[in-house]
Amino acid sequence: MSGTYLGMPAFPVAAKAALGNETLRGNLRHATHTIRDKREKAVAELDDWALLREAGKQIKDHTLRHLDRYLVQLEESVTAAGGVVHWARDAAEANRIVAELVKATGESEVVKVKSMATQEIGLNEALEAEGISAYETDLAELIVQLGDDLPSHILVPAIHRNRGEIRDIFREQMGAWGRAAPEGLSDTPADLAEAARLHLREKFLRAKVGVSGANFMVAETGTLVVVESEGNGRMCLTLPETLISVVGIEKIVPSWQDLEVFLQTLPRSSTAERMNPYTSMWTGTTDGDGPRAFHLVLLDNGRTDTLADEVGRQALRCIRCSACLNVCPVYERAGGHAYGSVYPGPIGAILSPQLRGIGSEVDASLPYASSLCGACYDVCPVAIDIPEVLVHLRERIADRGGKGHRLEKAAIKASGWVFDHPKVLAAGERVASRTRKLHPSRVPGAGAWTDSRDLPELPPEPFRDWWKKNRAEKNSAGNNSAESNSAESNSSAKNRGEGSAT
Amino acid sequence: MTAREEILARVRAAVADAPDAPPATRDYRTTHTGPERVVELLAENLADYRALVHRTDEEGLPALIATLLTTRGSTSVLAPPGVPAAWLAALAPEIARVEDIPGSTARELDQVDSVITGCALAVAETGTLVLDGSPDQGRRRVTLVPDHHICVVRVADQVVGSVPQAMPRLDPTRPLTWISGPSATSDIELDRVEGVHGPRTLEVVLVEN
Numbered sequence: 001m002s003g004t005y006l007g008m009p010a011f012p013v014a015a016k017a018a019l020g021n022e023t024l025r026g027n028l029r030h031a032t033h034t035i036r037d038k039r040e041k042a043v044a045e046l047d048d049w050a051l052l053r054e055a056g057k058q059i060k061d062h063t064l065r066h067l068d069r070y071l072v073q074l075e076e077s078v079t080a081a082g083g084v085v086h087w088a089r090d091a092a093e094a095n096r097i098v099a100e101l102v103k104a105t106g107e108s109e110v111v112k113v114k115s116m117a118t119q120e121i122g123l124n125e126a127l128e129a130e131g132i133s134a135y136e137t138d139l140a141e142l143i144v145q146l147g148d149d150l151p152s153h154i155l156v157p158a159i160h161r162n163r164g165e166i167r168d169i170f171r172e173q174m175g176a177w178g179r180a181a182p183e184g185l186s187d188t189p190a191d192l193a194e195a196a197r198l199h200l201r202e203k204f205l206r207a208k209v210g211v212s213g214a215n216f217m218v219a220e221t222g223t224l225v226v227v228e229s230e231g232n233g234r235m236c237l238t239l240p241e242t243l244i245s246v247v248g249i250e251k252i253v254p255s256w257q258d259l260e261v262f263l264q265t266l267p268r269s270s271t272a273e274r275m276n277p278y279t280s281m282w283t284g285t286t287d288g289d290g291p292r293a294f295h296l297v298l299l300d301n302g303r304t305d306t307l308a309d310e311v312g313r314q315a316l317r318c319i320r321c322s323a324c325l326n327v328c329p330v331y332e333r334a335g336g337h338a339y340g341s342v343y344p345g346p347i348g349a350i351l352s353p354q355l356r357g358i359g360s361e362v363d364a365s366l367p368y369a370s371s372l373c374g375a376c377y378d379v380c381p382v383a384i385d386i387p388e389v390l391v392h393l394r395e396r397i398a399d400r401g402g403k404g405h406r407l408e409k410a411a412i413k414a415s416g417w418v419f420d421h422p423k424v425l426a427a428g429e430r431v432a433s434r435t436r437k438l439h440p441s442r443v444p445g446a447g448a449w450t451d452s453r454d455l456p457e458l459p460p461e462p463f464r465d466w467w468k469k470n471r472a473e474k475n476s477a478g479n480n481s482a483e484s485n486s487a488e489s490n491s492s493a494k495n496r497g498e499g500s501a502t
Numbered sequence: 503m504t505a506r507e508e509i510l511a512r513v514r515a516a517v518a519d520a521p522d523a524p525p526a527t528r529d530y531r532t533t534h535t536g537p538e539r540v541v542e543l544l545a546e547n548l549a550d551y552r553a554l555v556h557r558t559d560e561e562g563l564p565a566l567i568a569t570l571l572t573t574r575g576s577t578s579v580l581a582p583p584g585v586p587a588a589w590l591a592a593l594a595p596e597i598a599r600v601e602d603i604p605g606s607t608a609r610e611l612d613q614v615d616s617v618i619t620g621c622a623l624a625v626a627e628t629g630t631l632v633l634d635g636s637p638d639q640g641r642r643r644v645t646l647v648p649d650h651h652i653c654v655v656r657v658a659d660q661v662v663g664s665v666p667q668a669m670p671r672l673d674p675t676r677p678l679t680w681i682s683g684p685s686a687t688s689d690i691e692l693d694r695v696e697g698v699h700g701p702r703t704l705e706v707v708l709v710e711n
Contacts, residue, residue, distance in 0.1 A: 027691070034692045045627075051530040058526035065523035068513045081675070087505040139698055140689035156689055163690055189690040193698050200699065205608045221674040231646060231685040231700025238642040238677075239608050249509065254525070256674050260666040261530070267628075271688065274547060275628035278700065279680035280642075286677050288604055289641040304512035310520065 008340035010365035015334035024160050024335050031159045032326040038272035039323060039379070045274070046264065055261045057383040060317035063219075063252050064307060070219040070252045071298065077222030081284020083294040088246075090301050095126035097297050098211065098244055102132050105242050107208045113226060113233045114138035115213025116154060116320055117246050117299055119342040120355070123211070134211065135177075135203050137232035139196050146173035152336025152344060154322040155270050160335055163187040174199050200232065210236035210291070214247045215319065216262060217296075220255045223283045224296070227266060227276050237280050243291040248299050250307075250316040262319060265381035269321035302355035311392040315350045317382040322347075324376035324386060330369055339366060346376035350389040358397055367393035430462055533627070533663040540626045540663045544655075545708060547629025551683025552696050553704040563654070563709055564592035567618065570652055570705055571597055576615035580644055584637025585618060589654065602644050611643060616650040617701075622678075623671055624655045624706075627664045629683065631655065631706065634676040642679055651701040653681070657710045 008014060018024060043049050063070055075085045088094035102110055110127065112118065112134050124134040124145075136145045143158040144151050147169040151157030158166070167187040174181045179199045185191060212233065216225040224245060226233045237243060253259065267276045285294050307313050325331045325345030336344030340362040341352035349370055353363040367390045370376075376386040503511070535543055545555050558566045567589055571579060578598040581590060590599070600614050620638035621631045631653050633639040645651050655661065662668050672678060685700030696702055 031692050046531075046534060048530040048534075055526045055528055055530055058523070061523040062525050065517055065520055067517065068510050071510065071513070087509055089505045089508055093505060137699075138689070139687045143689070156692065158689060159692075166690060189693040189695045192690055193687055193695040197698055201612070204699070205612060218674065223674045229685070230687045230698035232698065234642065234646050234679065235699055238646065249513075257669055258526075260669045261526075263665050273551070273682070275625075275630045275680065275682040277551070277682050277684065277686050279678075281674065281678040281680075283675050283677075286635065289635055289677055290643075298509070300509045300512065304509065304516050307513065308516035313516075313520075 008337075008362055010361040011334075011338055011340065011369040012365060014338035014340060015330075015369070018335045018338045019333060021335075023162065025333060027160055027162050028332055028335055031153075031156065032332050035156075035272055036323075036326045039269065039326070042268040042272045042274060046268070049265075052261055052265050053381055053383055056265055056319075056381055057317060059253055059258050059261060060250075060382055061314075063254055064250065064313060064316055067249065067252070067307070070254055071249060073219040074217055074222060074252055075298075077219065078284060078294075078296050079222075081222045083222065083284040083296055086295060086297045088297050088299050088301070091121035091126075094121050094246055094297050094299050094301065095123055098123060098246065099127055099130040099132065101242070101244050101295055102127065102209055103130070105209055107132075107242075109133040109135065109203075109207070110209040110211045110244075111135050111137050111203055111207040111236045111240065112141075113210070113212035113228070113236045114141045114157070115211075115246065116342060117213045117248050118211065119151065121246070121299065121301060123246065135200075137200050137203070137236060138228075139193065139230060139232075142196055142200065143169060146170065146177060150337055151342065153325060154320055154343065154345070154347075155325075156322075160337070163189060163192065166192055170195050170199075178202055200235075204232075204235040204239055207236070207240045209242045209244065210240035212236055212243065212245045214245050214251060215266065216259060217247055217252050218254075218256055218259065219252050221283055223256065223281050225259065226280045227263075228279075229271065229277045231278055234278055234280055237282065238290045240291055242293045242295070244295045244297065246297045246299055248301070249303055250318075266319055266321055269319075269323040269379070269381040302357070305357070306351075306354040309354065309392075312350065312354050312389050314384050315347070315354060315389060317384050318347055318351065319382060320347075321381055323379040323381065327375040327379050328370075329373060329375070330371060334369070339369060341366070346370060346386045346390075347384070350384075350386055350393060353393055358393070358400065364397050364400075367391075367397060426462065426464055430465070530666075531664075532666045535627055535663040537663070540661055541657055541708065541710075543663075544624055544626035544629065544661055547626065548683065548706050551629055552686075553629070553683050553706050555706050555708065557708045557710065559710055563707065564588055564590070566707060567652065568592040568594060570707075571616055574616065574650060574703075576650065578614050579616045579618060580611075580614045580640075580648065581618045582638055582640030582644060584639070585620065586638075589618065602640055608643060608647055611647040614648045616652065617644050617648045618652045618654070619645055620654050620656075621660060623660045623662055623668055625662055625665060625668050630668075631681045632668065632672060633679045633681065634673065635678075636676075642677055645679065645681070646700055649697070649701050650703045650705070651681075651684075652705045652707060654707045654709060657708050 078085050086097045127134045136142050140158040153159040164187050170181040179202050181195045214224040215227045267273045324347050328346050331345040339348045341348050343351045349366045353366050356363050358364045370390050372387045548555050578600050580600040622634040624631050684696045684704040685698050686696050687698045688694050
């Protein structure tokens with residue numbers, strides 16, 4: 001796969017380009033609205049949803065607070081169950097470990113379960129550089145890989161592609177990777193899924209090495225959990241002789257019982273199902289069933305930096321359900337590619353700049369890729385306050401200064417001072433109202449903001465003046481019956497009408 | 503410093519000043535379903551995710567299994583060693599019996615038409631079957647590679663209402679497979695398509711006494 005996130009433009013540029021693509025917007029709108037409506041129904045079936053959400057949050061917070069203890073416990077339990085644990089400080093180290101493990105088997109190809117962690121570290125590309133082919137086996141990941149494309153959604157990576165585009169990709173590319181698409185392939189989802197079944201089955205049946213991530217790791221028992229729908233996960237986790245799982249260190253839950261919370265909240269939040277079709281749980285190796293060798297690579301890659309930020313660390317609670325993407329008005333219009341990171345949408349806007357740091361233009365732009373409407377917080381099954389973290393990161397970026405952000409910092413400081421001095425604010429409002437006909441529709445020097453937004457029109461008179469005239473005096477006269485209130489609002493409407501005529 | 507030591511040191515430094523975070527309170531429900539509704543709900547939820555649900559008693563089971571295989575036109579069937587012989591007593595003689603031999607390859611398994619197993623338990627609220635590799639359920643691959651899976655559930659002692667009721671009954675040291683309906687994908691315009699890599703047909707037989 002030659003597609004890459006490196007060198008991608010910052011969010012405002014990428015989003016603007018995406019907004020011009022009507023097919024993309026249509027595909028996205030259809031997909032996000034379908035899944036968000038279904039999700040609401042699935043969640044409504046559990047009348048203790050709020051309690052499950054709170055328990056999920058508490059389990060994750062407790063784990064993160066004692067992560068050192070649980071990591072050591074996990075290592076002990078996995079080792080006792082016949083697995084081998086490796087630790088990777090960063091992407092390069094994790095990729096090196098995996099490449100060496102694959103080489104030690106003498107194999108030059110691996111089958112992969114869709115995994116955000118391996119995408120985050122660019123494992124496929126790293127293996128390719130070592131002469132190892134990594135085949136994605138999730139249908140959507142296959143579409144992305146064959147199309148030399150990038151995923152645009154955490155759960156439905158090819159959400160930006162419609163059936164016609166998928167058929168074309170299969171027809172043109174499958175042959176180059178293995179079994180070609182059947183003659184005369186149609187664009188019905190069933191036929192496309194069948195073509196993928198035939199193409200991938202060949203790879204599953206000969207695979208000697210599987211690579212996966214995990215949704216959860218249980219410290220107490222050493223159990224790993226992969227939640228999926230298609231069965232490609234089961235194929236990769238059970239047919240090969242060697243299994244290598246690359247998992248972020250934040251994916252731990254302390255106890256076996258903790259899974260009961262997330263197995264209720266994750267499927268309903270992500271695919272809007274009561275339960276996803278397949279969940280696999282394995283603890284080390286089992287004689288006569290599944291891989292003979294199991295390696296777990298525990299990945300830091302910026303997670304400990306994120307953990308150190310007292311506001312931002314809550315992003316590590318994320319269970320990658322992607323509910324926040326589907327409700328986000330910005331994601332719905334801009335699409336996942338605009339975020340320039342493997343984690344798109346609201347969670348990506350807080351996770352990527354923390355994992356990668358805010359040094360690049362892309363990462364510094366991500367906390368601004370939001371309207372702060374709060375819908376992402378409402379749907380989050382582990383109650384991550386994404387808007388709070390966005391604002392916190394904006395502050396960090398503004399504090400750092402630099403192009404664009406110096407202005408914002410100055411503006412925030414100035415507004416703080418004005419709000420602290422009511423007389424100045426009042427005077428400013430009056431001047432603004434009286435001169436409103438003269439105001440430009442765009443603010444010079446703030447093109448990045450006003451290019452894509454209309455400035456609100458200024459009201460004819462400042463609110464505080466209107467209030468003084470219409471409410472303050474009358475209220476002080478003790479006139480507050482329902483009838484007179486209604487008469488009052490009529491008269492104030494009239495006043496406003498008169499005001500605007502002057 | 504090794505990577506292990508370094509990561510653990512970073513974690514400790516990162517949370518050194520973090521506020522205390524006690525273990526979670528578990529005041530969520532242990533179930534959402536009264537015991538009288540559990541079996542009906544299991545049947546409904548299995549069917550809702552396109553599993554084919556059949557109901558019978560011990561006596562009717564062999565004939566039902568034979569009918570399911572014949573109707574489908576299966577010519578070979580795999581049953582793990584712990585499957586009671588009675589389940590297969592009524593099978594047409596032309597249906598070949600296949601064993602899952604450790605040395606056999608996944609490719610050989612791919613030639614098998616149908617597989618019959620029991621289960622560890624079933625969860626009503628989610629429409630889920632859980633397999634734990636016991637002798638009547640076999641290795642994980644046997645319920646994955648063939649295209650047709652018949653799973654027998656003993657209603658009397660294998661059905662629970664909810665996920666929280668399932669967890670304490672499962673042994674995490676065994677490999678566990680949770681199955682909720684046949685393999686499916688929603689990756690193409692979010693249209694649900696059954697059967698991508700796992701069995702395209704899942705038939706569940708609820709056996710009542």
